[in-house]
Amino acid sequence: MAAVRSEGTFVVVGGGIAGVTCAEQLAVNFPAEDILLVTASPVIKAVTNFKQVSKVLEEFDVEEQPSTVLENRFPNIKVIESGVKQLKSEEHCIFTEDGHQHVYKKLCLCAGAKPKLICEGNPYVLGIRDTDSAQEFQRQLTKAKRIMIVGNGGIALELVYEIEGCEVIWAIKDKAIGNTFFDAGAAEFLTSKLMSEKSEAKIAHRRTIYTIEGAKDENRSKAKADNVGSALGPDWHGGLNLKGPEEFSHSIHIETRCEVKNIYLQEEFKITKKKPLTFPKHQDKPVTVDKETWPVYVELSNGKIYGCDFIVSATGVTPNVHPFLHGNNFDLGEDGGLKVDEQMRTSLPDIYAAGDICTACWQPSPVWQQMRLWTQARQMGWYAAKCMAAATSGHSIDMDFSFELFAHVTKFFNYKVVLLGKYNAQGLGSDHELMLRCTRGQEYVKVVMQNGRMMGAVLIGETDLEETFENLILNQMDLSSYGENLLDPNIDIEDYFD
Numbered sequence: 129m130a131a132v133r134s135e136g137t138f139v140v141v142g143g144g145i146a147g148v149t150c151a152e153q154l155a156v157n158f159p160a161e162d163i164l165l166v167t168a169s170p171v172i173k174a175v176t177n178f179k180q181v182s183k184v185l186e187e188f189d190v191e192e193q194p195s196t197v198l199e200n201r202f203p204n205i206k207v208i209e210s211g212v213k214q215l216k217s218e219e220h221c222i223f224t225e226d227g228h229q230h231v232y233k234k235l236c237l238c239a240g241a242k243p244k245l246i247c248e249g250n251p252y253v254l255g256i257r258d259t260d261s262a263q264e265f266q267r268q269l270t271k272a273k274r275i276m277i278v279g280n281g282g283i284a285l286e287l288v289y290e291i292e293g294c295e296v297i298w299a300i301k302d303k304a305i306g307n308t309f310f311d312a313g314a315a316e317f318l319t320s321k322l323m324s325e326k327s328e329a330k331i332a333h334r335r336t337i338y339t340i341e342g343a344k345d346e347n348r349s350k351a352k353a354d355n356v357g358s359a360l361g362p363d364w365h366g367g368l369n370l371k372g373p374e375e376f377s378h379s380i381h382i383e384t385r386c387e388v389k390n391i392y393l394q395e396e397f398k399i400t401k402k403k404p405l406t407f408p409k410h411q412d413k414p415v416t417v418d419k420e421t422w423p424v425y426v427e428l429s430n431g432k433i434y435g436c437d438f439i440v441s442a443t444g445v446t447p448n449v450h451p452f453l454h455g456n457n458f459d460l461g462e463d464g465g466l467k468v469d470e471q472m473r474t475s476l477p478d479i480y481a482a483g484d485i486c487t488a489c490w491q492p493s494p495v496w497q498q499m500r501l502w503t504q505a506r507q508m509g510w511y512a513a514k515c516m517a518a519a520t521s522g523h524s525i526d527m528d529f530s531f532e533l534f535a536h537v538t539k540f541f542n543y544k545v546v547l548l549g550k551y552n553a554q555g556l557g558s559d560h561e562l563m564l565r566c567t568r569g570q571e572y573v574k575v576v577m578q579n580g581r582m583m584g585a586v587l588i589g590e591t592d593l594e595e596t597f598e599n600l601i602l603n604q605m606d607l608s609s610y611g612e613n614l615l616d617p618n619i620d621i622e623d624y625f626d
């Protein structure tokens with residue numbers, strides 16, 4: 129097909145939350161200009177029911193929509209459904225897989241991230257990122273008697289709680305579960321819930337509507353196998369039936385402080401003559417040699433070997449920078465993301481980046497850190513558009529308030545979880561103290577204090593403390609005189625600080 133050169137003005141790459149939010153904001157700022165949104169996925173992500181819970185905490189639903197919905201809402205946005213295969217930054221031009229090229233005045237790269245798998249290319253190792261990969265996982269789960277989950281972050285936490293009717297061996301590097309979100313105390317609080325619910329029926333509790341309004345399956349299948357779709361988000365498993373073939377609820381065994389050493393296919397494993405173990409059903413019952421034959425075997429660094437139907441690698445993400453690197457000398461962060469400054473600019477002229485693809489390289493507020501999350505993708509996409517608009521008129525703008533304080537609200541094991549600031553004392557060294565309040569099965573409250581100031585908090589359950597603690601972290605008030613009263617459930621601390 130002959131190359132068509134269109135004269136784009138602002139071009140945004142990526143139909144996830146970062147890209148869509150950026151394009152929407154550009155469309156508002158420049159109603160008379162065309163905004164081009166180029167995306168490899170056949171549907172785009174839309175933020176709906178946005179709710180500012182407090183100054184910084186926000187909650188919203190996420191919908192997958194056909195791109196026409198966006199174009200109808202913003203007539204100056206034109207969506208091009210094609211992957212970018214090359215960027216020529218010196219010529220201010222991108223090339224798409226459909227054979228076209230688009231010239232940009234300013235470009236914002238929002239191409240997300242890809243799962244970082246423990247064993248790339250192994251058909252028994254699945255990653256979960258977009259709707260297609262989640263559905264593939266669900267399909268395989270319906271036939272699986274035992275799976276192994278590797279990783280200890282958000283996806284693993286959600287999966288171990290949701291999966292039923294299938295034995296799950298959960299292999300983690302750390303000594304406690306959920307290391308990206310919790311310390312050992314919070315992990316213990318959650319583990320007891322997980323284990324106590326083993327045989328109980330779970331109460332369905334859904335927070336997010338996850339719909340594919342109007343998007344047909346044939347649209348979906350148009351996405352090429354190697355093209356990543358947008359990342360899933362809050363309550364992504366809500367619409368999936370995560371049930372194995374057996375009639376039991378949870379059956380989880382956790383292997384701590386270990387990594388995957390080897391993965392063997394069935395035939396390879398036979399030759400090794402190594403001995404796999406049965407599923408450890410009870411703590412006090414010794415495991416024996418497993419006589420069953422499994423499609424794949426995993427040898428852990430603690431010497432144990434388990435057979436299973438497949439492995440889920442929930443081991444984090446790698447920014448999806450690859451399509452943009454050839455011939456362009458971007459500065460990359462240690463995590464492989466495009467480095468962006470406080471105006472969301474990459475190291476190359478007129479190229480901005482937002483969301484999972486970027487690595488924030490500005491001097492952050494003492495209580496903010498980047499995490500590849502839905503909320504940050506939205507905030508960065510919005511702020512990048514503001515920066516692009518300001519730069520167009522020769523200005524720069526102040527950093528948005530949302531980057532003052534890290535704030536994340538989510539749900540794990542059916543508990544509301546709020547994380548604020550340096551919730552795990554990240555980067556605070558040993559010079560800090562923790563205050564705790566815990567009622568088993570109900571709530572877990574932890575605050576991180578430094579020099580009498582609150583630096584972070586973990587709130588699990590319906591604590592109703594988020595707004596007060598958010599204010600205390602933001603205003604850095606000296607709280608030394610309140611001592612332990614700060615967490616005394618009999619004292620209404622809001623009264624203190626009103």
Ligand SMILES: Cc1cc2nc3c(=O)[nH]c(=O)nc-3n(C[C@H](O)[C@H](O)[C@H](O)COP(=O)(O)OP(=O)(O)OC[C@H]3O[C@@H](n4cnc5c(N)ncnc54)[C@H](O)[C@@H]3O)c2cc1C
Binds near residue numbers: 239484
């Ligand atoms: C299973 C799962 C559960 C999650 N749960 C939560 C949660 O509960 N809370 C939370 O805050 N976060 C959650 N996250 C993280 C959150 O989804 C991401 O941080 C966020 O969606 C990133 O948005 P993004 O727009 O940067 O990237 P993405 O959503 O990945 O979007 C990238 C877009 O770029 C497009 N693209 C890629 N390559 C190209 C190319 N070459 N050319 C053109 N387009 C391209 C893709 O098709 C896609 O549209 C979860 C992630 C996963 C995988």
Ligand SMILES: NC(=O)c1ccc[n+]([C@@H]2O[C@H](COP(=O)([O-])OP(=O)(O)OC[C@H]3O[C@@H](n4cnc5c(N)ncnc54)[C@H](O)[C@@H]3O)[C@@H](O)[C@H]2O)c1
Binds near residue numbers: 308538
């Ligand atoms: N509710 C939520 O907020 C939520 C839920 C799901 C996913 N997410 C986000 O989606 C993205 C993907 O989730 P994720 O769970 O894959 O990533 P993650 O970054 O949350 O966790 C990755 C985990 O894998 C572990 N790990 C890394 N390499 C490993 C290896 N070689 N062997 C064993 N363990 C290894 C890490 O220690 C960490 O525990 C993340 O950005 C995450 O924040 C958020």
